[in-house]
Amino acid sequence: MTDSVVMDQAGEGRLTNAPASHPGVPSAKVGVVVANLGTPDATDYWSMRRYLSEFLSDKRVVDYAAWKWQPLLQLIILTKRPFSSGKAYKSIWNKEKDESPLLTITRVQTEKLTERLKALYGENVEVDFCMRYGNPSTKSVLGRMKEKGCERIVFFPLYPQYGSPTTATANDEAFRALMKMKWQPAIRTVPAYFDRPTYIQALANSVTDVYSQLETRPTKLVASYHGVPERYLLEGDPYHCQCHKTTRLLREALGFSKEEVDTAFQSQFGPEKWVGPQTVEHVATLARQGHKHIAILSPAFSADCVETLEEIKEEIYDSFIAAGGETFSYIPCLNDREDHMDALLEVINNELSGWL
Numbered sequence: 471m472t473d474s475v476v477m478d479q480a481g482e483g484r485l486t487n488a489p490a491s492h493p494g495v496p497s498a499k500v501g502v503v504v505a506n507l508g509t510p511d512a513t514d515y516w517s518m519r520r521y522l523s524e525f526l527s528d529k530r531v532v533d534y535a536a537w538k539w540q541p542l543l544q545l546i547i548l549t550k551r552p553f554s555s556g557k558a559y560k561s562i563w564n565k566e567k568d569e570s571p572l573l574t575i576t577r578v579q580t581e582k583l584t585e586r587l588k589a590l591y592g593e594n595v596e597v598d599f600c601m602r603y604g605n606p607s608t609k610s611v612l613g614r615m616k617e618k619g620c621e622r623i624v625f626f627p628l629y630p631q632y633g634s635p636t637t638a639t640a641n642d643e644a645f646r647a648l649m650k651m652k653w654q655p656a657i658r659t660v661p662a663y664f665d666r667p668t669y670i671q672a673l674a675n676s677v678t679d680v681y682s683q684l685e686t687r688p689t690k691l692v693a694s695y696h697g698v699p700e701r702y703l704l705e706g707d708p709y710h711c712q713c714h715k716t717t718r719l720l721r722e723a724l725g726f727s728k729e730e731v732d733t734a735f736q737s738q739f740g741p742e743k744w745v746g747p748q749t750v751e752h753v754a755t756l757a758r759q760g761h762k763h764i765a766i767l768s769p770a771f772s773a774d775c776v777e778t779l780e781e782i783k784e785e786i787y788d789s790f791i792a793a794g795g796e797t798f799s800y801i802p803c804l805n806d807r808e809d810h811m812d813a814l815l816e817v818i819n820n821e822l823s824g825w826l
C-alpha cells in the first residue's frame with residue numbers, strides 16, 4: 471500500500487495526515503542569518519594556524535594558483551604568521567568570554583536584531599549569526615535554521631561595502647552549505663549598504679560623538695578601510711570605489727570640507743601592489759605635514775576586531791606618534807550602537823519584503 475500524505479488547508483507545507491514513517495515538517499518560518507568574517511578559537515599557535523590556513527586558502531581572499539600558493543603558505547607563511555597574529559589577537563582577546571571581540575560583538579548585534587525582529591514578526595522569524603571561517607560555521611547555522619523550519623532565509627554578510635574577499639566568499643559558503651540539502655531553503659543575499667542614509671548617518675553620529683568630547687578639534691579625519699590587491703579592483707571588484715563613495719557620503723553628512731577627510735587602506739599582505747595610500751604611512755606623512763591632531767575611523771568593519779583594536783590603535787597609532795603626532799582619536803566601529811542596529815534592521819526589512 472502506498473503511504474498517502476495530506477497537506478494542510480492553508481497550504482503551508484504542514485503535514486496533517488502523514489504516515490509515521492514520514493520525516494517531520496515544522497511550520498514554515500523565515501530565517502535571518504548575519505554573517506561575519508570569522509575568528510580563531512584561541513590564540514595559541516595551532517588554533518591560529520588552523521584559522522589562518524582556512525582563511526588564506528580561500529581563493530576569494532588569495533587567488534593565486536594552488537600549486538604555487540599552497541607550498542608558500544603551508545611551509546613558510548604558516549610557520550611564522552600564527553605567532554605574530556596570535557600575539558595581536560592575544561592583546562585584544564575578550565578574557566571574560568575567552569573569545570575574540572569580533573565574536574562577542576557579532577553575538578550582541580544578533581541579540582539586538584533578534585529582539586527587534588521578534589517584536590515585529592513574532593515566532594515567524596528565526597535569527598542567528600555565523601562566521602565564514604571558524605565557528606559557528608555557516609554550514610552548521612544554516613542547517614539549524616532548516617531544522618527550525620526556515621524555508622526562506624535572508625543571508626546578510628555584515629560588510630557595508632561589497633568585497634569579493636568578504637561578501638562574495640560569505641555567499642559562496644552559504645550556497646555550498648545548501649548544496650548538501652535535499653530540501654533547500656529559498657535564499658536572498660543582502661547587497662552592500664554603504665550608501666544607505668541611515669548607515670551613513672550612524673557613521674556621522676559616531677564621529678560627532680567623539681569630536682564632542684575632544685578639547686582640540688582634529689585637523690584631519692582619516693577613514694581607514696581594509697585594503698585589497700589593486701588587481702582585484704582592475705578585475706571588477708567594486709570595493710575600492712564603494713570605500714571612496716562611503717567617505718564622500720560621510721563627509722557630506724558631517725558637513726566637513728574635502729581637505730578635512732582622507733581615505734586610506736590598511737593591512738597590506740604579501741608582495742603584490744595593494745590599493746593605497748597605506749594608513750600606517752599616511753598618518754606618519756600627516757604628522758610630518760603638521761597635522762598634530764587627527765581622528766581615525768574604520769567604516770569597512772561593522773564590528774571592532776583585531777584590525778581596528780590592534781592594528782589601528784597600536785601599530786598605526788605608534789607610526790603617527792613616532793612621526794611627531796600628538797593626539798590620535800580612534801572612533802570605534804558602529805558595533806551595537808542603537809543607530810547602527812536601526813540601520814541594519816532597515817536593510818533586513820527591505821530584503822524581507824513579500825516574505826513576512
Ligand SMILES: C=CC1=C(C)c2cc3[nH]c(cc4nc(cc5[nH]c(cc1n2)c(C)c5CCC(=O)O)C(CCC(=O)O)=C4C)c(C)c3C=C
Nearest residue numbers: 507508509531555572633635636696698739770775776777
Ligand atoms: C591576504 C589577503 C586579505 C584580503 C584580500 C583581505 C580583505 C579583507 N578583509 C576584511 C575584513 C577583515 N579581515 C580581518 C583579518 C584578516 N584579514 C587578512 C587577510 C586579508 N583580508 C588576515 C590574514 C587577517 C587575520 C589577521 C592577521 O593575521 O592579520 C578581520 C578581523 C577578524 C577578527 O577576528 O578580528 C576583518 C573583519 C575586509 C573588509 C577585506 C576587504 C574587502
Ligand SMILES: [Fe+2]
Nearest residue numbers: 635696737777
Ligand atoms: Fe582581512
Ligand SMILES: [Fe+2]
Nearest residue numbers: 737776777781
Ligand atoms: Fe591586519
